[in-house]
Amino acid sequence: MKQFVHIFISFLALFLLSCTRPSTTQFVIGVSQCSDDEWRRNMNSEMERELIFHPELSLRFRHAQDNSQLQCAQIDSFIAEGVDLLVICPNEAEEVKPAVSRAYDAGIPVIISDRHVTGEKYTAFVGGDNYQVGRLLADYVSSLADDLSLTADKQIRVLEILGLPHSSPAELRHKGFVDGIRQQPAITIVSQVYADWFQDKARLLVDSVLTVNPAIDVIVAQNDVMALGAHEVVRKRVYDRHVYIVGVDAIAGPNGGVAAILDGYLDASATYPSRGDIVIQTAAAILTHQPYQRETELQTILVNKDVARSMQQMAERTNHEVDAIRMLEQKVGNLNSRWQSQRTATFSLIAFIVLLISCLFVLYRVDRYRKRVHKEREENARLVAQQKEQLDTMRAELNRIKVNKSQDELFVERLQKEMDAHIDDSEWSIEDLSGVLGMSRTQLFRKTKQLMGYAPLDLIRHMRLCKAQQLLQQTDDTIQQIAYATGFATPSYFAKCYRQEFGHAPNEENKIK
Numbered sequence: 009m010k011q012f013v014h015i016f017i018s019f020l021a022l023f024l025l026s027c028t029r030p031s032t033t034q035f036v037i038g039v040s041q042c043s044d045d046e047w048r049r050n051m052n053s054e055m056e057r058e059l060i061f062h063p064e065l066s067l068r069f070r071h072a073q074d075n076s077q078l079q080c081a082q083i084d085s086f087i088a089e090g091v092d093l094l095v096i097c098p099n100e101a102e103e104v105k106p107a108v109s110r111a112y113d114a115g116i117p118v119i120i121s122d123r124h125v126t127g128e129k130y131t132a133f134v135g136g137d138n139y140q141v142g143r144l145l146a147d148y149v150s151s152l153a154d155d156l157s158l159t160a161d162k163q164i165r166v167l168e169i170l171g172l173p174h175s176s177p178a179e180l181r182h183k184g185f186v187d188g189i190r191q192q193p194a195i196t197i198v199s200q201v202y203a204d205w206f207q208d209k210a211r212l213l214v215d216s217v218l219t220v221n222p223a224i225d226v227i228v229a230q231n232d233v234m235a236l237g238a239h240e241v242v243r244k245r246v247y248d249r250h251v252y253i254v255g256v257d258a259i260a261g262p263n264g265g266v267a268a269i270l271d272g273y274l275d276a277s278a279t280y281p282s283r284g285d286i287v288i289q290t291a292a293a294i295l296t297h298q299p300y301q302r303e304t305e306l307q308t309i310l311v312n313k314d315v316a317r318s319m320q321q322m323a324e325r326t327n328h329e330v331d332a333i334r335m336l337e338q339k340v341g342n343l344n345s346r347w348q349s350q351r352t353a354t355f356s357l358i359a360f361i362v363l364l365i366s367c368l369f370v371l372y373r374v375d376r377y378r379k380r381v382h383k384e385r386e387e388n389a390r391l392v393a394q395q396k397e398q399l400d401t402m403r404a405e406l407n408r409i410k411v412n413k414s415q416d417e418l419f420v421e422r423l424q425k426e427m428d429a430h431i432d433d434s435e436w437s438i439e440d441l442s443g444v445l446g447m448s449r450t451q452l453f454r455k456t457k458q459l460m461g462y463a464p465l466d467l468i469r470h471m472r473l474c475k476a477q478q479l480l481q482q483t484d485d486t487i488q489q490i491a492y493a494t495g496f497a498t499p500s501y502f503a504k505c506y507r508q509e510f511g512h513a514p515n516e517e518n519k520i521k
Contacts, residue, residue: 181256476514
């Protein structure tokens with residue numbers, strides 16, 4: 009009968025497990041964005057769209073708001089959380105590099121996107137060539153010679169709007185642009201301003217430049233956001249001629265550079281593709297140990313009105329297809345839910361039938377059992393009397409033990425006393441403890457393992473951590489003070505041991521409580 013009950017319980021367990029739909033997410037990817045501008049939002053959307061084809065991946069986003077120190081702290085938090093892979097778009101390559109190295113040294117694969125970092129401590133790079141972007145802008149300005157009807161004594165006067173000073177994209181795009189116009193004596197940069205990638209700042213600076221030097225022919229901005237700020241000023245101040253405005257990024261969508269070109273706000277823009285889809289594809293290959301390309305350099309092109317129209321149509325078509333895929337995914341999910349419900353109902357019916365059969369079988373076995381009860385009753389009475397005698401003997405032995413403490417209890421008390429006395433001494437060792445107790449390390453190990461279930465070293469650490477937990481709950485001492493007060497040499501080792509013992513960090517103790 010017991011065997012049948014075990015079989016029935018196993019069947020019910022399998023039934024419950026079969027009705028549970030396991031999560032498909034296997035890997036968590038931390039995404040550290042240096043900012044929250046339109047280009048990065050577009051990249052995030054590309055990554056999220058690509059997840060349709062990689063249900064085993066999930067994303068966690070953090071934005072550093074153009075603050076390198078904050079980005080380093082966010083990267084460290086991802087490391088502490090134990091994410092499976094990091095995607096990092098550095099705010100300033102050299103300032104963020106130490107945090108990137110810490111992640112790489114911690115065994116977390118790192119994909120660098122947008123701005124490259126020096127050194128070899130990264131797993132893969134996906135990004136554009138900022139120097140080539142500058143050369144492409146130079147080629148575009150050179151092509152305007154005919155449109156501007158240049159003469160021998162007239163030059164193309166350029167206002168260059170740069171991004172953040174000393175940032176690698178700003179420096180490389182400027183170098184590429186300068187190198188590209190070096191052999192074009194008809195092109196002159198009459199003014200350069202740094203707008204830090206922001207539209208409002210670009211608007212103010214362009215207004216100041218046009219006040220001093222209104223004869224600007226071309227405005228070259230290192231991103232479309234600053235180019236749109238320049239357009240607002242030109243539209244209000246220049247009426248007698250056309251000032252060409254070219255930017256960088258050429259993002260498709262209602263708020264991107266492609267729409268600005270089609271609306272006539274910008275004349276052209278150089279693409280600086282984000283390709284979040286390639287980033288996710290590379291991440292999936294790394295996490296599943298598939299071949300991948302370590303250096304992926306994204307190509308850039310110049311977008312004018314004709315190209316912009318095609319890009320916008322392609323973007324709309326892509327969005328439509330993505331929406332269709334998501335709709336199909338939702339329908340598949342609904343069908344799967346219905347299938348799960350039907351499977352649950354089927355298993356419920358099977359379980360009911362099995363339960364009914366089980367009840368009939370149990371009734372049959374109960375009838376046989378009742379017949380054996382009378383026969384066994386006399387034997388049980390004899391056994392009960394014998395057991396009563398044994399219990400009386402055991403009770404007398406227990407009373408004797410209560411009066412006199414055993415040697416084991418005395419040993420535990422003395423061990424507790426010695427450990428309490430040295431709980432704050434990080435140098436106190438097993439040799440010290442065994443010497444005080446007058447036994448060898450081997451004897452001490454066997455004794456503590458037998459009586460308390462711990463090896464001596466584990467027991468010392470356990471008692472120190474319990475004391476630390478008590479201090480965390482009852483005092484306002486800092487974690488560092490408590491670490492030293494309980495005999496830990498460093499707070500970091502204390503925090504590691506505390507998490508292993510209790511499953512959470514020391515600074516989370518009050519939240520847990």
